[in-house]
Amino acid sequence: MKLVVRVKLLPTPVQAAALEATLHACNEAATWAAEVALEKRACRPLGLRKHTYVEIRQRWGLGAQAAQHAIKKTCDAYTTLKAGLRAGRYGKPGSKRHTRAAGKPVVFRPEAAQPYDDRMLSWQHQARTVSVWTTGGRLKNVAFTGQVEQLGVLARHRKGESDLVRQGGKWFLIATCEIPEKTLNTHPAAFLGVDLGIVNIAATSDGTKHSGRRINRKRENDRTLRSKLQRKGTKSAKRRAKKHAGREARRNKDINHKISKRIVAEAERTGRGIALEELTGIRERARLRKPQRVKIHTWPFAQLGSFIAYKARKAGVPVVYVDPAYTSQECSQCHHTERGNRPTQARFACRSCGFVEHADHNSSHNIRRRGWMAWVCGAPPTAPELTLTA
Template structure:
């Protein structure tokens, strides 16, 4: 499996200036290549490289390999745009967002991330330094730091490109690591996980991870942003820039903590993890205006991704099951009715009288569906039946 490891660079002022100039030059070159690709319809790597390679080296001051990386960056950007258009992530072809995406070439920010391969960047793991190509020449001895686990993973499994990122005046390298997949064991049972807004995750064991504190934190952040935007002073804008993405980092930390606890419980008890398949829920659900912000900030997809990759890393089986009527179906008698859930928090079966927390009941239904799905997947396939051959009478010649 592939993981990314982010380490923080500790450059000197001279090294930081060279890195900044390098990012700006590479992104100016990528924007120029994108303009040429859009004007001439060159979306494959070989034809675009033949068209702009010499100009990127002579005009923008790039060496051979950084010029190739800039072209590859443009081609990947257009490939991603095409996939988003086909998937409908930018709306219908008649929508304003769709037309704006296809009517103009892709533009790269001056400090957008730039990929470097092993010809442009080398790692010295023992000294914890990197040597990287810049427009001012090769910069050697740039120190980096990270957590012990990150540094160990980086030294043992790094493979492929590394992205140079500038975020808030700080420099980072994001390296790709390929870790061998552990053997997935046969689960003794399953842990069903129901994801929600009020309760971020509720397992079939009855463990509830509430989202009340996260919702309260989001509302507090929104009030602070509103106050600073109303002031509209230089210090207020500087503070807004400093607080940017703070709410997102907090939500990511909460999802990491929840997913780590669920995976550790499943691994310790020899069980697998099952979640609901919630793809396309924003398109299926119609909400009032005051509820749209809550649904848009619901981090269910990220929680599912964290559960999937942590389970895969630990060798824990992971399944996504159908989410239809998991909160309205009785796990005892199977009766499904909207009236079984009189309100958001409670479940009460109208047939057999089973009652309990609604999210817990949904987690149990997810677990039961995972049992059936796993039994169907692992069911041995019988060998094909060979048709019997027709016996024809044999004529014996005299």
């Protein structure tokens, strides 16, 4: 499976200036190539190369490989745009948004990522330095750093291209690694049901709740501060809001990593698979009051699901997805389904058999049962192909 490892570069001021000039030149060339691609109707690498390759090398001073990557990046951007247009992400055909997206050339930010292959970038893992091509010549001994575990994965499994990118004034290399997967457990003893919710981010059929008052209190403080800064609307408030949003996203990502790691580790230890809710269209399906809508829309549940999926693939744990409809109203004992079975957010009390349990755990039992039934009926044993940051 593919895993993406991000390491931080520590360039000197001279090296940073060379990297900045290179990134700007590559993205300017890609933006110009995008204009040519739209004008000439040439959105494939071979066809676009005939119109742009020579001028990109002469006008921006890019090397042969850098020019090829700039052209390919342009073609990939148009492929993504066309897929988005077909999927309806830009509205219906004929709408203003759809017409504007289809008729304007792709534009790349000056600091957008630029791919590097092994002819343009070499790694010295022992010295923790890289040698990287720039428009001003090859830079050697550019230091990099990262977590020990990530650096070990990088040294053992790096394969393919790496992306040079600048984010928040800092330089990063995003490297692709091919991680070996464990043999898939095709005969799980049972399934571990995982219910994703508002108060508890995740609750498992084992009775474990992954959340707590501290996290929810912090989320409420984040929402209050965000609203306050948005109302103020000054430049400093917007700058602070952007900085705080980054900090909040990193914290949420860390929590999702920890939750997913515990869930997968428990499933692997007990020889079980994992049953997850199918979250597609959850915003359209969920009928919630405004405070609840804010909570469910401000937590990255899709990210948590993808983290569980790729960690499970790495551990050989099967994952199945089930329809979450009525799992919160169905009794896990007698399977009687009624809206009145859930008198409060946290309490489940079946009106047919009298079974009482925490509502999230009752839902997770239903998800576990549906996961087992889906597996028996021949559900796909693994999650989709994933490319995620370690």
